[in-house]
Amino acid sequence: MKTEHDVPKPLTFALLRLLADGEFHSGEEMAHRFELSRASVHNALQDVARYGITLHSVRGRGYQLAQPLYWLDATQIAQHTGEARDSLHLEILDHVPSSNKLLLQRATEGAASGTVLAVEWQSAGRGRLGRTWHSGLGDALTFSLLWRFECGLAALSGLSLGVGVALVRALHEQGVQNIGLKWPNDVLVNEGKLAGILLEAQGDMLGPSAVVIGIGLNLSLPSGARSHIEQAVSDLEECGVPLQQRNRVMGLLLKHLVAVMREFAANGFAPLRAEWENDHLFHHRQAKLLLPDGTKIEGKVHGVTAEGALRLETAHGMQVFNAGEVSLRRA
């Protein structure tokens, strides 16, 4: 359970901003800069490990981050969003437990379509079915985008696959290769999970509706975090994209997400289907589905329907599965 202790102190973030250059900064220098005692500086930095940060402390020299931090920057992000910029309202936050949860609340209060909450450190990131999403400060992109649609909830079923298409397009533009999708909405590189997508919708079956799209994408996943994840993972660093590109990647993701939102609003998932299937790692392959009651269904994947449901040829003939509570695995 999260406690108040998990809420980072603004001072800690202010000090980390100073240390972001990766150089040594003495306790004295920082104390002087912020008009504090050295003890306060020490206290504010003593447990940064819980944000996934490694901080060296060397007597006589001061503090130094094991690797520089690249903070999110709205101006740099906007340089890469192209004309999608006009549809976006970006807010960067140091910490929230879950950007999706906060944006869902803002949506209820009338937040505009195109609102983005990008979070430096998310302490309670969520995946599908209540699973946990792991990320540390500065080593990932964790953000949520709100998009409003005229159509009702029923027409949105293929949207989470569409989001996968947007991510693949953005990663291609960033020069990443060997990208694959896993139904319904995992993005993998070299068969390790690079990004997770969580869609949460509000509205009426007949419309209008609002969707909060949460994305977690690994830039440089530390080994400590990897050891908590029970599946193969990947990050952009191992694809040759350095952490310095953090804001560029964020901008490209937003650019392609907005493009796909517009395409989806106009024509639904059907025109995106071939592109999605082309990148599906299980296309025309044997796979098994795990149902919520523990049942496993094996079969051969025959793409997806125009609504994004999985088509599986099983011993009982062709069956169609909606994403809901179902998980797809290698057979």
Ligand code: ATP
């Ligand atoms: P499904 O196939 O049902 O979508 P999934 O296990 O990939 O299954 P998600 O809800 O998409 O489920 O994502 C949550 C899961 O992702 C966690 O249970 C964990 O296995 C994995 N995970 C958590 N953090 C990370 C991360 N930073 N990078 C890669 N994978 C992660």
